[in-house]
Amino acid sequence: MKRILAGTMSACLLLAAAPAAQAANDLEGNWAKTYIEYLGKIPYNGETGGVIRPNSATGNYDPDKQVTRAEFMRYINRAFNFTEKAPVTQYTDLSANGWYMDSVQIAAKHGYISGTSATEMSPNAPITREQVISVLGRLFKKDLDAVDPESLRFSDNKQIGKWSAAYIKDAVDAGIVRGYTDGSFKPAATVTRAEIASLLYHYMGTSLNTEGTVYNSSSLKEDTKNVTISAPCTLQNTTVEGDLYITEGVSGTITLTNVVVRGDLIQSGGSLVCNGVSSANMVIDSSVGRLMQATASGNSEIRRAEVRSSASLFEKDLTGQGFVDVTLAGGDTPSLTFDGTASVTAAQKSTVSTTTNAVIDALTANAPVTVGGYGAIRSAVINAPDCSLAMMPQNGCVVKTGLTATVAGKEISGTQAGSGQASTTPSAPTAPVSALPPNSVSLTEATFDRNPDSDAYEDLEVSLFAVDDAVFRRVVLGGVEVDASFSRSTIRIDAEDLAEIYPGVYTLTYVMSSGVNPTLQITIVDTGDPEDPYDYESDWTGNKRDDVEFRTDKNSRYSSKTSISSIKYNGNNVSSKEFEWKVTSAGRLEVTIDGEEVSKWFDDLNNPDHLDFDIKLNDPSETFVLRIWNES
Known part of the structure; x- marks a missing residue:
């Protein structure tokens, strides 16, 4: 009996393996074989089997079969590891028991596709070329200028929708898609599985999808430029020639070490640690409403970071520039928690919360913005109404004509004449304490000589005039705290401490609890013995x-x-x-x-x-x- 059972089990195993053998034959000679097989190695939510899977009955992939809208959603969800769902009760043409229901709910949550009407999703309708390309462009957070369809070089460009023209041009320019040999593009043509496989293969580029894996330059494909990360992992010591997309499907930490990104660095999921990362443009945008967190450390330099949802940006142990320019744009009301030093531009109604270590070099408010917390702003330009800053910018705040902003609890209005702007600054001239402006110090400039024999070798003392219960906290030079004493409205820095600072021009910032932080420019010189010329x-x-x-x-x-x-x-x-x-x-x-x-x-x-x-x-x-x- 045991031998008979064993023989029966072996036969079952052979039958189970048969579809794979048929699948290989089904793809032999097909132009998309490489693409389908590569996508077949991508796991999804703990499952194996890939993105485009063979028919369970025949074992065939059917590469020339037309793809429906629901099938396309399933492929997208698998490719990018999307799993979160949203209710879709507004669509009356969906069956609660339909095979497609999970795929549609996930697509609705991630917002990459909409219904064919307010009440219909049309899951079994075919999807077209221009629809597929537009969805993939939106997934990669492309913020493109409008393109006139007739400016595209295709013979049937008048048939291309205005809503898809920019995405099509971007995909053509990137070499991801091209027209037919007759010069047409056929935007309304249906799409096959083979064509979907090709588009996903080239849009995604290299898929990094195994949790805990350390990837490097040898992990990247040579025939594509992009990299898509869909699981917590590490990528190190490499250059990404295209875009690097961290998908909404990532829940965990992504670490990039010594990575150069030539295209866009796109964070839509996970907690990102950048150690020695170089990127000209970073996009932070979660379609599912998650709070994104990114940390720049080491020799990282991210020239422009665009925050479109909610994000926390940190700088830690930096030797590079870190985040240089941060822009809040897109979305409903993007919000930023910031712990670092950068310029910030509000292009969309937004909120910014600063930590005690945060410094906004230059704030430009082109849309309503609320800035709070305990950080500092060096300068600000207000070009929009309904702006509120909890702290007074150290080097002044300029308000556009006809506008009013709330700065450090007080209303500042733009002038109606002259230059068309009003400016306020916390710095103050030398004066007795009783004559100083609120929350200011008695000096704005000073010179110190490191030579002990010089008359300019002396303690630096300034008088502080604090109001509104403002409390002196510390003195900061170049982002580093300086030893200082405070007694009876006088702040003193000892000459011995100043003598340890090397010659140059510096800004001393007197940090107050009110956020109104007066500054003093100090010039350090050294007229000491020239016989000892080295430092x-x-x-x-x-x-x-x-x-x-x-x-x-x-x-x-x-x-x-x-x-x-x-x-x-x-x-x-x-x-x-x-x-x-x-x-x-x-x-x-x-x-x-x-x-x-x-x-x-x-x-x-x-x-x-x-x-x-x-x-x-x-x-x-x-x-x-x-x-x-x-x-x-």
């Missing part, structure tokens, strides 16, 4: 395998915005490839210079006992001298 020194062993390393002292005051603009010795520029640098979380600058290059420099000068290097910084603008001693 730092470091030893080199004489072995070219040993790099030269040095770190500024603990009283350094550098921020994440600080960068090295040049290093010179004897007037010669040192290539940026020959040294590395970073700013630590404690505000100290660390520099490493390649030992082989140091060896060449000493050899070129007949091995002197030392070399002096001029190191020039940006933000703050200063120069100091590093002396390297030759121990060989």
